Amino acid sequence: MVMINDYLKNYSNYYLSRYTVTKKKFQEILKKKINKDYFAKKINEDESKSLLNQINDISDYFDKIGAFDEERLLEITFQKFVKKGYSKKKIFSKLNELYFKEEVINKFLKTTFLKNELDQILINNYIKKTNLVEKLKKLNIPEQELFDKVLKKLSYQGFEYGDSYKILQKLIVNGRFS
Incomplete structure (x- = not known):
């Protein structure tokens, strides 16, 4: 050596x-x-x-000597990004910025992104973290316009439009955001 x-x-x-x-x-x-x-x-x-x-x-x-356990670090980092409410696209780009090996990222995300409820969790976390609905409600705008603005903001943040639309529809209870 x-x-x-x-x-x-x-x-x-x-x-x-x-x-x-x-x-x-x-x-x-x-x-x-x-x-x-x-x-x-x-x-x-x-x-x-x-x-x-x-x-x-x-x-x-x-x-x-085992100082670099990339699989464990990848899992921890992914969970941190989920809590922050990052979109799938943003999670992928952030993991690349942290110098994880491309094949390790792709393998991990392929299995993780298959979970059905992941999109809903990510969008819920994003809305809670940013207080998006509360901020827009202060503008005293109609519910449909509020829905459109939230949907537009989610699209800007990298969330898929179709998935965001379906999940936002589920979040609306009796014509109002819950």
Whole structure:
């Protein structure tokens, strides 16, 4: 095994004890840290190049000891996005931004998105999180216009129009939003 610089190992231990990230995201964070320290003149150019070359070794080292459990992290992150009321499209793009492997995302989402009640849960959570209906009710607009505005907002947020329409119809009790 290649000798890993103590500076990089200590920072990695510190970072991974505080945050849970994917292997690729961890590599990006190390690159930023090294560049930041180089520009702050904490390390010289030779040290910077040497450290940048060791990033793969250090990430492999921490991967071998089990620091990157991407399936578990993916599940936790997905649940967080469901609570926030993100649409399926937004969840997919956010997971890509977090450097999860594309095939892992696709496999996970394929099984998860098949759940029938997921769309309803996502839309309900979005409406509750944003207080969308309450805000629009303050405008004293007719119920049909309120329905159209909520539907339009859901479409803007990435929810499918047809699914949103059906779910909003279910939310209406006696001609009023519940």
